[in-house]
Amino acid sequence: MTSRFLTDGVRDGDEVPHSPGSCPNDADDGGAPANCVTLKLTVGDPSGSESERWNFEVFEEATGRTVVRHCDGGFGTPGSAEYALVKGKAYTFSLRWIGTNLGNYPDYDWQALINDSDEAGAYSGLYATGAFIVEDPYGLLTDKTHGDSTDITVGKQGRIIVPKIVTETVAASPPNRARKTIGVGEEVNLSVVPAVTTSAGDITWELDGSGILDKNSGVTNKFTAPARNATTTITASFSSGASCSTVFQTIEPSDIVFENNMTANYSGFAPPQFDFYAVCYWANVYFLPDTVNFGRMKVCESYAQTQTLPGYFQACPPKPHSSWENAPLDVVGSVVVPGRGTKAEWNPGDQIQGTSDYIHVVPISDGYAWWDIPWLFKVGNGAYKQIRIVRQDYRLIGDMTNATLRVTKGASGAEISTGETTLRFITP
């Protein structure tokens, strides 16, 4: 029963009728009408003799495989039907004489049309399914041709080219490089396929929305996403008038994930060996969502005032968090981790440090202090925009004989207690 499903897993009955439909003979369309262009083929004998029968056949150029075998409506009766061809492919077409009711003297009269036209050139697919290009160097397309005593279509072919823009993100992670949702500043290679020489002329590119296109002509190009949320349509136009488009959705980072980096050098200090409590550790930093790559953006932390609750840190508050807007870091991020996002390549990560004062200066008691640090991003030399506020906090619990200093930032954290010589990682 494979004939009902053929190769793409979609029932042929669901792929046709074509309004618009997909191609039951080609798995490359994934069974989705969006991957196809719909056209109308007409063939038959329109002459007064009403004598001939014809097929209009379409073949995939790369493989020679038959994808359409369209029959007329009977002797002397041209017939029309709609078919779907897969975008990004080139096809050849030819006519096949089937028979005559004139006995030994067929007259080989025929009509062959695409979308009711016998012209070569750029066409629009039915139902706004896209553009395609028809080349007909031998004049197979005709409203009516009297073949007389010879089948003059034998050995002659035309071409149907269904262009599309193939997109591939420059970043290899996340693995879906054909995705149309991309991160700010992300780069995408573009190419018009099929990569065949056509009579449709040179290709020119245009961009509607925001972003950067490397070139304005040629079969390949590169798109760089803008610095903010945006929808961008990129169109490749042939000089004949045919065109194909692709739409990108650019998204900004929505969140930041911190994760203890337990492999980097970390240190902890606590009484009685030292006269203070301190922890210093590193966190891996990721930028969500994990569906795109944010490796082309720069980030920084902005200024944050120190805030405290009544207790130890009101007596000795940490200094305000200083801004490093003048020295942002490139995320670089060649790896996107599922669930965490684009990992910043700042080996070993974001340094996080917290200390008490000298305990002989300020006696230990319970205390809590924090910074609400704005994390900002930008692309190139553009303006900053906030991703979100990240809280870095300091908690001191205990007294002069036994205490713990705990420092957290996002989902990272570490603490050290009296008598310990190294810190312990925690996950707040």
Added chain:
Amino acid sequence: MKIKCLLAIVASVWLAKHPFSMHAKEIINQNFADVQNVVSQNLVAAKSGDIEALQEAKDALPAIVSTDTIKIYRHVTDEETFFLKLKILNVANELVDKSFDPKRVTRAGKFGIIPWPAEEDRPESLKGKLLWRPRQNPDDYKETDPDLYAYYKPLYEENLRNTKKHEHQRIARTIRDDMLRDAKDGLKFECDRGNDSRNFGLYLRLVDEIIEDKQLRDEILSDIPPERRLPVSPSEEKATP
């Protein structure tokens, strides 16, 4: 009258929400001379140590740059873009310090992060003491802790130098890599076109004329079969239709 008032309110609300909708994007058209001028000026500045200028030279190349308010069209042919990319590549290659290892960890660190030295590595006056915070300005200690200031300030300044060097090298290497990839791709594309290529001979000649470093020339030509790498004279190049 009521309808007119309603329409006026709707219009004013719409305008408040779409302040730019009434203004079309400003369109700027640039030709090859404009682009070449920007690139040349920036390359002169880059050679003098302004690494941002190298980035600006590269940023002057894309054919279409579109923002919310402006759209720049650069009417530059593939051949002209190839020429400018080679010029940028040549300078970027000069600015790359081949001996620089970005992964090497130094005592003073980079990007404002200076690791606390181990106890045994500290001067006597700083043993067992609290040291600096990430990105802490040494001047904060000038009055309150002169010993810490004297130890930390040189490290901080070295960290700034490390950061600058790291940034310079990152930009130079990134641009060198980008331009090298584009040059190789452009040359390979023309080579693969065989007799249909109009520019292969021209591209070979430009590589030969512009790229001063022989090793870099070899890198650019590495995807081209050896028998096709010899540059041709201008008279042998195909005329651009």
